[in-house]
Amino acid sequence: MLYKKILLAIDLTDESIKVANKAAELSKAMGAELVIIHVIEALNYAYGGDVPIDITDIQNQLKETARERMTVLESQIDVPVKETCVTQGGIESEIHRIADEKDVDVIVVGSHGRHGLALLLGSTANGVLHGAPCDVLAVRVHRSE
Template sequence: MPYQRILLAADLTEENLQVVEKAVRLCSTYNAKLVILHVIESLNYAYGGDVPIDITDIQLQLHTSAQEKLDTLCEQINCPVDKAIISQGGIESEIHRIAQEHDSNLIVVGSHGRHGLALLLGSTANGVLHGAPCDVLAVRVKN
């Protein structure tokens, strides 16, 4: 069954361009719709609870910066983007939620190929794989 709706989970870094290129090629091959998602991990979530300072301004700056990078990415790729989304929360859970909301057939995510302790503790790609509502393609990111 060909993929019709592909969700690209983008971290908006230079090394993530390999992942973007793979998602664009898949969209072209299958004539699929592309949704790009960038998740800003909530600082409260990242630190396991309450942060003792007001982080509203920091979160706003993170969102503004991410929006600029996402807009630039959408302009640069050679593929129509059905939707570009910035979400905030737990990375894996937000990717799962958006994939389900948009009825995605495939999630494309970058993988750094960690070894040893980093591998045992898990990774974003591993977290996305477990509990995903569809297929997941982990693209090896070469440094």
Template sequence: MSSYKKMLVAIDLTEEAPQVLNKAQEISKAHGAELLLVHVVEPVGYAYGGDIPMDLTELQDQLDKAAKEQLAAYGKQYGVTDNNQVITVGRPESEIHRLAKEQDVDLIIVGSHGRKGFQLLLGSTANGVLHGTECDVLAVRIH
């Protein structure tokens, strides 16, 4: 197993996030690696296909603010410094790929629900991250 120096852990800020964070913390300690804690907020317009005739800026701002607060709480709990906590807006797979490249990450850690059936082995985000990245990816099974 190679030695990892910088690990990106992508979480969805649900009650399942600690399962991924615990595994990430364990691996980062074993390798003496730096942790980069990431959450990607999907644009509100994506959920509605971009076809709603109203301004969603305030709702998006509220989602961003709530995400920053929750990520900061996880950062404090897991000892991840403020400058290693990233909230970004976009498609999760694309943003994770972009950040991994920009930050010279050598391991990406994501959660996976491991649903039944081969095509659902990984969730769509975990699968999207796996395909198209240049570094190792660890999918942590969510129970």
């Protein structure tokens, strides 16, 4: 199967470059466009909508910091990036929404391969897999690498 458009969903942790490099390799091999997304989980979403203070400034600062880190990441990979997107909301639902909206063929995410309780509760990679409108590639990352 030929992928024409790849959505790289990153969390902007130190391991993001490993996942980005895999997406870049896939993009090169397939001649595919690369779109990068980072989702900021809305604080009111994370806390069930019950945040007693105005968090607009905090959310705006989180978005600005994310955009800056995305620019750095984009400069570290050796393929052109068609588009970057910093969005806010539920992580899995936003990734699914953007994948559908951009008509991507595959979503690339990092997976820490957690076990035990974290595995039981589910991971972001697992959440992205279920309900994705396309293929999902989970890139295994280890903090010790």
